[in-house]
Amino acid sequence: MCARIVYLFLAAVFIFVVTTIAAFVHLEWWQAVLVSAATFIALVYIGKLLVRRTVRQVKNMVAKSLFDGTSRVLRNADVDIHSVRPAVTPRGAVDRANTAMNTRAGNPTWYEIEATIFPDRQQTGTSVAWDLNDLRLVPADPPDANSPIELHDLVLIENGSPVIPIDTKFDGPRRVRFTAGVPRGVRELQFRYQLETFGLVKIPGILGQ
CATH class of the missing domain: 2.60.40 (Immunoglobulin-like)
Structure with a gap:
């Protein structure tokens, strides 16, 4: 799970940096600031959703590994x-x-x-x-x-x-x-x-x- 979270974090940083640079190159400075801020907010929101989903999947896997042996009887x-x-x-x-x-x-x-x-x-x-x-x-x-x-x-x-x-x-x-x-x-x-x-x-x- 830790490796996946690190991968998601690095991917988000990469997207943010690329988007910000492209915005300042091709847009007015104030437009670039807005694009950069919007990208940051969107990445934070998406990141929270992905982390919650990953944690939930890990919890389900742990629960299944703990109880699968006893629940299989029925x-x-x-x-x-x-x-x-x-x-x-x-x-x-x-x-x-x-x-x-x-x-x-x-x-x-x-x-x-x-x-x-x-x-x-x-x-x-x-x-x-x-x-x-x-x-x-x-x-x-x-x-x-x-x-x-x-x-x-x-x-x-x-x-x-x-x-x-x-x-x-x-x-x-x-x-x-x-x-x-x-x-x-x-x-x-x-x-x-x-x-x-x-x-x-x-x-x-x-x-x-």
Whole structure:
């Protein structure tokens, strides 16, 4: 990243010097000053944008290198959706992660969702177990695809009965039930596990409006 920033800085200096010299050679002095100042301001603005983009790319690369091994356990996972039913707001539920999204879309509509998650056995990483605590939902379409929705009242379904998990890490398929607040207007959701997204949850049309 440092080498790229240095390269951008040197390129900006070169452009500024060449533009300034050409302006003073071919224009009146006051015109040259204006051109030089405008070039400087434009280069500073463009430079800020490029540096921010470079830093963001580096952050994404670092995050991917740190979490790719553990998130791959649910890469291309299959999901069976058993039910999507209207639900009441969970007691004490606060979706801080969705504050900005809910502000735009209004108060969320709550649903109880039951699904079975099947990890893809062909995917390997540093971990073979996946953690319920890292499971989220996200809208399937941008611009809100990066706004995670927390899962409330999350339980396992074993032999048809809900069971509160003591150990939240598993190395195979599990049937789960949870409540989630879906922003109004969102019709399709996906599961997110760290860096991976998978599955599809369709929200009933009437209540999803």
